Amino acid sequence: MSPRVPYWRLSGFYLFYFGTLGALIPYWSLYLAARGHGAREIGEVFAVMAATKLVAPNVWGWLGDRSGRRMAIVRLGALGAFLAFCGVFVAGGYGWLLAAVALFSFFWNAVLPQVEATTMNHLGPETHRYASVRLWGSVGFIAAVAGLGAVLERTGAGAVPVAVAAMLAGIWAASLAVPEAPAARAGEDVPAGLLALLRRREVAGLLAVCFLAQASHGPYYAFFTLYMEGAGHGRAVIGGLWALGVVAEIGVFLVMHRWLPRYGAVPLLMTALALTAARWVLIAAFPGSLALMAGAQLLHAASFGVYHASAIHLIHAWFRGRHQGRGQALYSSLSFGAGGAAGSYAAGWAWEGAGPGATYLGAAVVALLALGVAWASLGRRRPAAGPAPAGTL
Secondary structure (H helix, E strand, O other), X not given: OOOXXXXXXXXXXXXXXXXXXXXXXXXXXXXXXXXXXXXXXHHHHHHHHHHHHHOHHHHHHHHHHHHOOHHHHHHHHHHHHHHHHHHHHOOOOHHHHHHHHHHHHHXXXXXXXXXXXXXXXXXXXXXXXXXXXXXXXXXXXXXXXXXXXXXXXXXXXXXXXXXXXXXXXXXXXXXXXXXXXXXXXXXXXXXXOHHHHHOOHXXXXXXXXXXXXHHOOHHHHHHHHHHHHHOOOOHHHHHHHHHHHXXXXXXXXXXXXXXXXXXXXXXXXXXXXXXXXXXXHHHHHOOOOHHHHHHHHHOHHHHHHHXXXXXXXXXXXXXXXXXXXXXXXXXXXXXXXXXXXXXXXXXXXXXXXXXXXXXXXXXXXXXXHHHHHHXXXXXXXXXXXXXXXXXXX
8 A cells, every 4th residue: 555545544533433333333222222212213213313314425525525625524524423412411302312313413424425535535546455444444343342342231321322422532533633635636537417427327226226235234233232132142242243243344354455356346246235135034033043143243244344345446436526525425325324214214113013033034135126236237237437446346
């Protein structure tokens, strides 16, 4: 990797950002349940967190593309997220909680797409090495999951918002150290307008695939911890299962810079979707088996690691120049935003109506649907990719 890339400063940001996710996603449902909220309300809180990604990344992405000052936007978003999240500590009812979470998410979701664009610009011609930077986010996630899991065994769920607030403060501090990246060269700009780009079959297909892939994760992110508790696993064990999935993710990130040129992003993406469906079937059928749950967590290497690295690579290849920030924002808003919101909301209702096993089987069907869309829109022909490294699509 070029010495001009601020590797450790970028890595430090990812460490804290995904450390926040490690404190929030596995244990937020425990905290909400401890406050007396049921499955539908928990699903709605997760849906609100995801739904803000429909708006926030696109607003901030437009500002980033217009101003070119992406890291200034990141710093503002990080500080706003920390201050808004502190509203959780103020006594109030369910409506107040939803309002605090919505405001926090609006600022927080401004952050990652702009950092992704900044990272890609710093990497320049070495974009296939993105995963080598992103893996430090996985390290932060593991540290937060494992550490907080052990703390919760002794202190209870009240420690969750404290840990999240501390990580959010770390995100803001880390953002101060990351420099702005050089602007994309004029020759890399895209002559077509954004709407014309979105009408391309492969681009529209990829965004639809990303929506479905993340919708299939709804039961996992909202209810996996509660599901494992109900199956008889202790909180330290559950924290270990979350960490195991991210260890597998790190392993994939360490080799993706070799896999992308060798196998191509589209075949890797389709393989990841097939393994995602297999993962949800395992969780649906064998929740009480620790060995099989460990195996299902190892498949996180595919359902997130391979999927995300491949999708980011394609997004960066197709959204160039003046569309770069909005391309990252669309990826975030349509997948983790719309897909995550739809998946979380549907999971909350299905959990109470059909039961956990049926909910996870439904998620497997959604993942297979994503695979079908990928095959129809991406798998039958090699998509045009712009100035991406040769052989990496």
